[in-house]
Amino acid sequence: MARRARDSDESAFAEIVRRYSPRVFKVASRFFRQRSLVEEAAQEVFLKAFTNLSSYRGDGSLEGWLTRIATNTCLNLLRAAGRRPELVVSDLSDEEDNWLEGKLDDVATAQYRSTERDIIAADLADRLLETLSPEDRLTLMMIDGEDASIKEVAETTGWSESKVKVRAFRARQKIRGTMAKLLGKEKRDRGSSHES
Amino acid sequence: MKEIHIIELLEQAPLARLSESELNTIRAHTSVCQSCAKAYEAAQLSTFLVKERAAETFEPSPFFQTRVMATWRERQNVASPLKMWKAAKALVSAMAATVAALAVLTFVVPDAGTEFEPRAANGYSAEEVIMGQEISSAEQMSYEQVLTTLYAAEDNEAR
Numbered sequence: 255m256a257r258r259a260r261d262s263d264e265s266a267f268a269e270i271v272r273r274y275s276p277r278v279f280k281v282a283s284r285f286f287r288q289r290s291l292v293e294e295a296a297q298e299v300f301l302k303a304f305t306n307l308s309s310y311r312g313d314g315s316l317e318g319w320l321t322r323i324a325t326n327t328c329l330n331l332l333r334a335a336g337r338r339p340e341l342v343v344s345d346l347s348d349e350e351d352n353w354l355e356g357k358l359d360d361v362a363t364a365q366y367r368s369t370e371r372d373i374i375a376a377d378l379a380d381r382l383l384e385t386l387s388p389e390d391r392l393t394l395m396m397i398d399g400e401d402a403s404i405k406e407v408a409e410t411t412g413w414s415e416s417k418v419k420v421r422a423f424r425a426r427q428k429i430r431g432t433m434a435k436l437l438g439k440e441k442r443d444r445g446s447s448h449e450s
Numbered sequence: 451m452k453e454i455h456i457i458e459l460l461e462q463a464p465l466a467r468l469s470e471s472e473l474n475t476i477r478a479h480t481s482v483c484q485s486c487a488k489a490y491e492a493a494q495l496s497t498f499l500v501k502e503r504a505a506e507t508f509e510p511s512p513f514f515q516t517r518v519m520a521t522w523r524e525r526q527n528v529a530s531p532l533k534m535w536k537a538a539k540a541l542v543s544a545m546a547a548t549v550a551a552l553a554v555l556t557f558v559v560p561d562a563g564t565e566f567e568p569r570a571a572n573g574y575s576a577e578e579v580i581m582g583q584e585i586s587s588a589e590q591m592s593y594e595q596v597l598t599t600l601y602a603a604e605d606n607e608a609r
Contacts, residue, residue: 297517297521399504401464437488
């Protein structure tokens with residue numbers, strides 16, 4: 255299929271898009287939460303891949319090659335956006351505030367879980383992840399979120415395994431630090447509201 | 451010292467990768483250490499949140515393939531005038547050289563050729579050859595002969 259696509263066979267291009275778009279969408283979803291942004295990034299990935307098909311030597315799988323292009327393209331798009339705000343409690347929405355409060359009461363009860371709550375949790379997670387660099391964010395999403403191994407992250411990104419370890423450690427430390435501050439503030443706020 | 455060790459243990463690996471004995475150590479320590487309990491709680495919550503976020507993925511829409519192919523064709527068409535220009539480069543260069551040569555021939559060469567009198571080796575001018583108007587030397591009169599004839603006629607009348 256890759257050989258046919260290299261010979262500018264348009265049906266081969268179409269087949270590549272059809273077969274690998276779920277994989278590319280999954281990669282782009284690690285970086286973006288809006289469907290339009292995910293689609294835009296995925297389209298850019300395929301156009302880049304078609305333009306550079308001559309550089310695909312066929313050593314590894316086409317899926318692996320596309321995953322690397324997708325990861326680098328999304329990292330570049332995120333870097334270009336260049337926003338890395340610090341998250342503080344006053345930035346939290348009422349829903350996020352309630353979610354944290356509920357979590358402090360009982361994190362794991364099944365009754366607490368609902369689709370709406372999941373969306374709020376993902377919103378809060380995204381805001382926490384936004385405080386990290388795109389590279390640290392990707393590393394944490396893959397290792398802590400998807401249970402990927404250090405080796406898998408290294409293969410996807412092209413970074414050394416030690417670099418991946420450092421990034422994961424740093425990202426974990428930062429995000430947990432931010433969360434600890436949010437929880438500390440939350441507890442203090444609740445304490446003062448109970449007193450009054 | 452033990453407190454620092456627990457926090458380090460928490461940050462070294464994802465919570466899901468910690469062994470049961472490591473988790474037991476953490477639980478035992480956090481029951482007596484306030485700051486480590488706080489760190490453990492933060493680790494649990496942030497792990498939960500990251501997992502929630504990682505579970506959120508989009509599926510491609512049915513029109514995605516059509517859209518990509520349309521954009522690809524569009525970009526190919528934009529790129530083709532550039533390709534045509536590259537292919538026509540040699541032809542355009544040859545045409546430019548021809549125009550330059552013609553300009554040189556038109557404006558420079560004629561000036562140099564004004565001193566040249568095109569005359570055949572046999573001594574006939576171009577007009578003589580083309581028009582066939584060969585004038586015999588016997589029919590030609592000199593300027594003195596014309597004057598003499600005119601004055602002679604005037605003299606005869608006066609007499």
